[in-house]
Amino acid sequence: MPEHLRALIVILFLACVVFTLARRPATDLIPDRDFKRRRNLWFGLTLLAFFSHNFWLYLLAGAVILSIAQRRERNPMALFFMLLFLIPPVEVPVPGFGVVNFLVDLSHVRLLTLCVLLPAAWALSKQSDTQAFGRNWPDKLLAASMVLMCALTLRETTVTDTLRQTFNLYVDMFLPYYVASRTLRDLEDFKDALLAFVLASFLLAIIGVAEYARHWLLYNALSGAMGVPWSSGNYLSRGGSLRASATTGQAIALGYVISVAIGLFLFVQAYVRKPIHRYLGALLLAAGLFAPLSRGPWIGAGVIIAAFIATGRGAVRRFxxxxLAGVLCVPLLSVVPGGEKVLNLLPFIGNIETENITYRQRLIDNSLIVIQRNPWFGSFDFRSTPEMQSMIQGQGIIDIVNTYLSLALRLGLVGLSLFVAFFAVILVGIRKSLRAFPDKDDEQRLLGRSLLATLVGILVIIFTVSSITVIPVVYWSVGGLGVAYIQMVRRLRREQATELANTRLQPR
Known part of the structure; x- marks a missing residue:
């Protein structure tokens, strides 16, 4: 039996375990019919991917299925999140039929965006109660970033390729943000969307644990079976153990997604009735976070939990x-079987692959030298500078494992400032929105705490990784969730003010 079909059997079994255990707690948040429809769609598209044996066939059949599913879906972001990590984000170029070399690159993520988010964006733009794009500061900063990226692309490539890159920015950057920021309008919408992301991450987590335990990347053979070459998805190890990646293509990308899921789970779990279900979900995410053996996401997950605690009740006592728990765990790990290996993997404590930390330090030092030459708008040929050439690794690549440095090198301090300002404005907006709920146990405040902590964690994690595979589409989407939350709180304030004014005007 081919490897990808053997892997399919394992994947289906693991998915059945997750969906069976998750069905009851999921119905504490959403209708059972929504859970079953999305679950069946996940299974159907997974089977299509593994049995199609042709990526074009998968794209064509998947487009039909997703177009039908989108019409029946009441929450497009929930559908998007549920299927976002279905298969690896391999890309194929659409032929240019003799006019140009190729039109655009298509992947599962872009197929999902075009079939689910694009119709949703069009429908939202036609609704009178949808805030027009450009009316708030995150919109303006995002638009400015896109314009700058398109303008700077012209200096290194052709007009045709610039148009291609503009399309990519619209699909990968604008649509996830716009739909997330406009389609979620009340608490029930947020429950639905965040639960979908957490469920999809449960699947990634259990698959990642299986990969780690069996030393087998379950999706590694799929791209070859579909006739698509893919440079990612290679076997990587750390401390003698396989670094799981599931469908994300990179171990650190898997850890990043699970960290984001942990932040969103802090909100979702509050609505799950049975404690055993909450504990199982937390345990699965913790195991999924460990499986990639990526230290950056571990730090990010710690930051997420710390930020969540800091904005809640009894923060000092909980810290x-x-x-104390952290202090007690260190000596405990040194005596339990396998604990020494875990200690050696920990950042700032362990001694496994410490050269990675040295590489990152050198990358910062050399990048700062290159940035100083073209500080405002960066340069397109920064990789050819002597400082960057000295960073070439054994694989013959320059791995810029820092999203902020990558932006500063390509787009200069102007591009970096727009990127940072976009998320800073959203964080400030969420923090101000929390003040509308003096009761720290209010569910609206709980949602804001979860989104605030998750965004802070994302900004920490991307300091240790470039924006590869699914990483950017996740942070643009979560940014959109933050804007949707700010708008929801503003609507609540206006409604409360109107009710208060009407009460005062009523005759006594």
């Missing part, structure tokens, strides 16, 4: 308990 003390958390610190």
């Amino acid at each position: 003390i308990l958390l610190g």
